[in-house]
Amino acid sequence: MSGALTPLRDFVVAFGRLIDTAPHEGAVLRDGGALLRQLVARDGWLPDAFARPDPERYQQFLLHADSTERFSVVSFVWGPGQATPVHDHTVWGLIGMLRGSEYSQRYVEQGGRWRPHGPAQRLLPGDVEAVSPAVGDVHRVHNAYVDRVSISIHVYGANIGAVARHVLPVEGGTKPFVSGYSNTVLPNLWDRSADVRKVISGSRV
Secondary structure (H helix, E strand, O other): OOOOOHHHHHHHHHHHHHHHHOOOHHHHHHHHHHHHHHHHOOOOOOOHHHOOOOOOOOEEEEEEEOOOOOOEEEEEEEOOOOEOOOEOOOOOEEEEEEEOOEEEEEEEEEOOEEEEOOOOEEEOOOOEEEEEOOOEOOEEEEEOOOOOOEEEEEEEOOOHHHOOEEEOOOOOOOEEEOOOOOOOOOOOOOOOHHHHHHHHHHOOO
């Protein structure tokens, strides 16, 4: 399993380096989006435990949280036809489509009500979308399929499961929520012992 997780581990390491060096949020969204695009361009690395749908609601599985909560990586698993309410994030985020397809509809406040802004964007495998208070933070997302599961990989500029956010009813107002996570265990990204054993076994003592 550790070898299968190599793409995710490499992504986490590269994203951590980007956070260390990026001069501003725009650079994080640009360069981080390129890293996420590489990750979701190939399937097969996400463990089954973090790809399971639930018949009642979409699932948000934590894959990695930075030790100082500068960013987190999650898998969103959408059962057939499942959708979010209109909501915000309050931090920057990147959404990469791994499997299936989803629609993201932006919203803006007009006259005290939340209204769709432009056409819904359809994300296909390999596509990446950015959200943040600076570029547009309010949207509604739903699985494009009514007969199959879709999965997207999200990166946020915080420990997103612990961020106070808002559901935004279209009639106006706000309802605070904290999303939490659907899992209580994490994938072990850091067991590279098999790789080290190969190096040791191939070396001469």
